[in-house]
Amino acid sequence: MHIIGLLVCAGMLQLLLLGGSHCAAFYTEKPSYIESCRIYEPAFTNCSTRSIQRFMNQVIKGIPEIEESFGPIDPMKQDQLVFQQDNSDVATISANLTDMLIRGFGKMVIKESRVSKTDFSWLTKIYLPTMRLDCKYQMIGRILLVPLRGGGDMFLEIDDLNILMSTKTSLYEKGGYTFYNITSTRVKLDVGKVKTHMEDLFNGHSKEVERGANQFFNDNWRDLFEALRPLVDETVERTMLKLLQNMFSLIPANFFVEDIPNSLNLYGRKTQLIA
Numbered sequence: 001m002h003i004i005g006l007l008v009c010a011g012m013l014q015l016l017l018l019g020g021s022h023c024a025a026f027y028t029e030k031p032s033y034i035e036s037c038r039i040y041e042p043a044f045t046n047c048s049t050r051s052i053q054r055f056m057n058q059v060i061k062g063i064p065e066i067e068e069s070f071g072p073i074d075p076m077k078q079d080q081l082v083f084q085q086d087n088s089d090v091a092t093i094s095a096n097l098t099d100m101l102i103r104g105f106g107k108m109v110i111k112e113s114r115v116s117k118t119d120f121s122w123l124t125k126i127y128l129p130t131m132r133l134d135c136k137y138q139m140i141g142r143i144l145l146v147p148l149r150g151g152g153d154m155f156l157e158i159d160d161l162n163i164l165m166s167t168k169t170s171l172y173e174k175g176g177y178t179f180y181n182i183t184s185t186r187v188k189l190d191v192g193k194v195k196t197h198m199e200d201l202f203n204g205h206s207k208e209v210e211r212g213a214n215q216f217f218n219d220n221w222r223d224l225f226e227a228l229r230p231l232v233d234e235t236v237e238r239t240m241l242k243l244l245q246n247m248f249s250l251i252p253a254n255f256f257v258e259d260i261p262n263s264l265n266l267y268g269r270k271t272q273l274i275a
């Protein structure tokens with residue numbers, strides 16, 4: 001059992017520090033699966049990489065508070081994605097993805113976890129042996145010159161996925177601890193191999209043309225991935241942002257970076273209290 005603090009939000013001081021935001025439960029005692037690192041020591045990146053990997057292993061096994069609000073990590077359910085991309089060289093797509101199920105984050109390898117000493121943003125290298133997305137799609141547009149108008153089940157499977165993730169954070173104080181506010185995350189993806197299948201590409205009108213188009217996409221998977229890259233980027237970014245926001249609103253930044261500065265010292269007391 002870990003100790004969970006429930007912040008009482010009635011106090012004037014706490015309201016000020018929280019900027020008037022909501023009350024939330026969070027860990028007030030460091031769980032044994034988190035290894036603390038010191039950012040002003042030379043081996044920090046090694047320590048941080050090891051620490052984040054151990055933490056992710058525990059998240060994958062299941063941390064009750066994270067499962068409760070986010071759900072399981074693998075397979076991972078996601079809300080719908082409405083996607084619009086106009087006039088790129090390779091694709092014009094308007095797509096709605098629903099009933100999204102993402103597999104593969106359970107085998108996540110943290111290859112490197114860097115934290116900036118100046119603004120506490122992160123640069124994280126992640127490797128997934130396989131990531132597979134299953135969903136229902138509605139799509140109108142053109143991929144690799146193939147005009148599409150259809151909808152049905154689809155999957156996209158990526159082998160050897162390297163994710164370079166840039167995360168922006170700001171620090172804030174809650175209940176005497178410093179926390180990360182995860183404000184944005186951007187990814188650059190590098191893929192080994194991509195497979196796909198889209199059912200009812202032409203509203204099921206011509207099964208033969210559908211088979212041909214799927215064959216063509218798989219034969220030309222590098223070009224297919226370039227066409228779908230913005231859509232896949234957005235899927236991964238949204239997934240990671242939600243997961244990170246969930247994890248780091250629950251666990252203080254101090255538990256990961258023991259010597260992280262207090263946000264009041266980092267940004268200056270005046271601006272923080274007034275903001």
Ligand SMILES: *[C@@H]1O[C@H](CO)[C@@H](O)[C@H](O)[C@H]1NC(C)=O
Pocket residue numbers: 042043044046
């Ligand atoms: C960090 O780990 C790498 C290998 O994983 C090693 O080569 C390097 O010397 C380590 N750096 C420090 C500062 O411990």
Ligand SMILES: *[C@@H]1O[C@H](CO)[C@@H](O)[C@H](O)[C@H]1NC(C)=O
Pocket residue numbers: 082094095096138139140
């Ligand atoms: C996606 O859904 C929106 C409404 O949420 C709709 O306006 C749009 O036409 C849909 N796009 C496709 C390709 O079905």
Ligand SMILES: *[C@@H]1O[C@H](CO)[C@@H](O)[C@H](O)[C@H]1NC(C)=O
Pocket residue numbers: 018019021170171172181182183
């Ligand atoms: C976190 O950042 C967002 C946007 O940058 C901001 O609106 C929100 O108030 C911040 N939350 C806290 C607790 O600092």
